[in-house]
Amino acid sequence: MPHLIEDYALIGDTQTGALVGPDGTTDWLCLPDFDSSAVFAGLLGTEQHGFWRIGPAHAEGTLPPVASSRRYRPQSLILETEWHLPGHGTVRVTDLMPTGEGAPRLIRLVEGITGRVRMRSELHATVNYGQHTATPSERDGRTVFPVSTGVLWLDTSADIPLGAGGEFTIGEGDSVTFALTWQPGTAVAPQPPDARDALLRTQAYWHTWAAQSTYRGPYAEAVTRSAITLKALTHAPTGAPVAALTSSLPETIGGIRNWDYRYTWLRDAAMTMIALLCLGYLDEARAWRAWLLRVIAADLQNLQIMYGIRGERDLSETELGWLPGYEKSGPVRLGNGAATQLQLDVYGEVIDALYQAHLAGLEPDPEATRLMVGLVTQLEQLWSVPDAGIWEVRGPARHFVHSKVMVWVALDRVIKLIQSGDATGPLERWRKLRDTIWREVCEKGYDPVRNTFTQSYGSKELDASLLLIPQMGFLPPDDKRVIGTIEAIQRELSTPDGFIERYPTKGEDAGVDGLPGDEGAFLLCTFWMADDLAMIGREDEARQLFDKLLALRGDLGLLAEEWDPRLKRQVGNYPQAFSHIGLILVAVRRFSTPEPLSLPAQRSTEADLSAAPAPQ
Ligand SMILES: OC[C@H]1O[C@H](O[C@H]2O[C@H](CO)[C@@H](O)[C@H](O)[C@H]2O)[C@H](O)[C@@H](O)[C@@H]1O
Numbered sequence: 001m002p003h004l005i006e007d008y009a010l011i012g013d014t015q016t017g018a019l020v021g022p023d024g025t026t027d028w029l030c031l032p033d034f035d036s037s038a039v040f041a042g043l044l045g046t047e048q049h050g051f052w053r054i055g056p057a058h059a060e061g062t063l064p065p066v067a068s069s070r071r072y073r074p075q076s077l078i079l080e081t082e083w084h085l086p087g088h089g090t091v092r093v094t095d096l097m098p099t100g101e102g103a104p105r106l107i108r109l110v111e112g113i114t115g116r117v118r119m120r121s122e123l124h125a126t127v128n129y130g131q132h133t134a135t136p137s138e139r140d141g142r143t144v145f146p147v148s149t150g151v152l153w154l155d156t157s158a159d160i161p162l163g164a165g166g167e168f169t170i171g172e173g174d175s176v177t178f179a180l181t182w183q184p185g186t187a188v189a190p191q192p193p194d195a196r197d198a199l200l201r202t203q204a205y206w207h208t209w210a211a212q213s214t215y216r217g218p219y220a221e222a223v224t225r226s227a228i229t230l231k232a233l234t235h236a237p238t239g240a241p242v243a244a245l246t247s248s249l250p251e252t253i254g255g256i257r258n259w260d261y262r263y264t265w266l267r268d269a270a271m272t273m274i275a276l277l278c279l280g281y282l283d284e285a286r287a288w289r290a291w292l293l294r295v296i297a298a299d300l301q302n303l304q305i306m307y308g309i310r311g312e313r314d315l316s317e318t319e320l321g322w323l324p325g326y327e328k329s330g331p332v333r334l335g336n337g338a339a340t341q342l343q344l345d346v347y348g349e350v351i352d353a354l355y356q357a358h359l360a361g362l363e364p365d366p367e368a369t370r371l372m373v374g375l376v377t378q379l380e381q382l383w384s385v386p387d388a389g390i391w392e393v394r395g396p397a398r399h400f401v402h403s404k405v406m407v408w409v410a411l412d413r414v415i416k417l418i419q420s421g422d423a424t425g426p427l428e429r430w431r432k433l434r435d436t437i438w439r440e441v442c443e444k445g446y447d448p449v450r451n452t453f454t455q456s457y458g459s460k461e462l463d464a465s466l467l468l469i470p471q472m473g474f475l476p477p478d479d480k481r482v483i484g485t486i487e488a489i490q491r492e493l494s495t496p497d498g499f500i501e502r503y504p505t506k507g508e509d510a511g512v513d514g515l516p517g518d519e520g521a522f523l524l525c526t527f528w529m530a531d532d533l534a535m536i537g538r539e540d541e542a543r544q545l546f547d548k549l550l551a552l553r554g555d556l557g558l559l560a561e562e563w564d565p566r567l568k569r570q571v572g573n574y575p576q577a578f579s580h581i582g583l584i585l586v587a588v589r590r591f592s593t594p595e596p597l598s599l600p601a602q603r604s605t606e607a608d609l610s611a612a613p614a615p616q
Contacts, residue, residue, distance in 0.1 A: 011097050012097055024081055031149065048133075049323060056117055088118075089113070093109070104181075105181040134147045134152070151186050179195060213280060215584075216593055223279070245261075248332040249571070250329035251519040251520060265346075275580070278588040279588065289365065289368055347375050355416070358417070373424075464528065486529070524578040561574070
């Protein structure tokens, strides 16, 4: 039976990842890549849809025992789950996925710490996200499961029969290993792994990676966990980050807001890179830039807002009717209909991330500069068109204020590059356009009566994306309109427990997003609020809010997309890059010692600001 979302641990190899529950059950694993079919899809249904449990044996009809303690080995993605069983003993299961081995592999190492404990391994692999059971068979003395996208090879040193599972006893000082390896077929049998060696290599990999972080400050442990999570969600073979590990974890339990996040949004990827750059990571930004140049530069006229990790363009949405959904929250969706939307903000996000990479010292690439100039050239025609906005609304297109602000960002960063001699382009024309957009936003996107920017031109609604106005340097934090907007959002979009919703939803009537039902507080938006509060001098409140956000994390420090203030639990896809990006950026910008290496670019000169209409 699936657990609370925040109770799942992530393990991964930067190609795919698994979710492991506190009873030692792996309920989610797509192989060989993040976006491949799930061989364990119990997360979105029941045991019949696939799982692999290793834990203390339990009587038929009872629930498997939940661990007494869990932790990641420090600075790693290696999970240790321990059960202390009075009268029997203590046993530990260490879970990991070695990186860079080509064939994805899940290794589970069982060790007796004290006493003698009866253990059980039970593996139910499935074909096509739990649609059919994969029947095990024997090959060269090993167990294989054909799962249509490939073959799983199960190796173990435990004294159990070949097949899907069995029981064994583990005494103090004993250890047995299990390894599940994916291969494209049975033609070449994988080498049975040396689990101890894999453990040491995997630990060295994560230690070396985590040690490169430049963050110094009071939140080092949380920042490291978030950074490792972002790295784990970045597909090493292609350089493409996915938005989250899962598909269809619901934004409301029982609701229909269930989406597939195993793709590369230009927006989420760009923000991931900015967060990693702030911690000093350049290699990931370089690989992402290469992905971007392969995937979007070749066909700029037909830019999509998201792609598959290998640059796939067709992400048509379908529903998996045989999966009931997490806690019966259907439908379970594959693909994502948002792929064909116009979302103007992605231009700003991509250009800003490339610009931040440039400031952080990533070696110049003339193709990347051409890409930025090409994107801005497109915006000259597109910027005044209504769009679907950052939240990918499925209702009518609008002139979203955040979208226009991000168009301004796109122009602003390229103008700065031209000014510094790092790019060439029609400087005066683009300066004029940047100022035109700036004035239009301040006139049409601002409500002088309420002293707040609004969700879209002429609308009375608010939107948490407006919190980015000072962060992007569109207006300074001490501007009266900025302070008014932050206060209005805090007043009108806060949940009773003080977290921030992204915009008002309308219950069973479709609101701006065109969808029925409500959703939880959006964690990224709440991090933005903490950032803004600090920017306007309310540092104590900012820290309190940041601490409250950290307290929402499960015992392993991971965050989903949203928080349900009524049920007091995390909801939405998990772990979600957005939320971990928010955590890192606030920690680096507001709570790091000494000064962070790179902050978002502010407006270039006082002269720029003097062009702004005076606040009302
Ligand atoms: O809730 C509506 C939309 O939700 C998804 O979009 C959200 O996730 C994206 C990936 O993290 C993010 O870029 C976007 O800003 C979020 O609103 C979903 O993919 C959409 O199809 C859906 O309309």
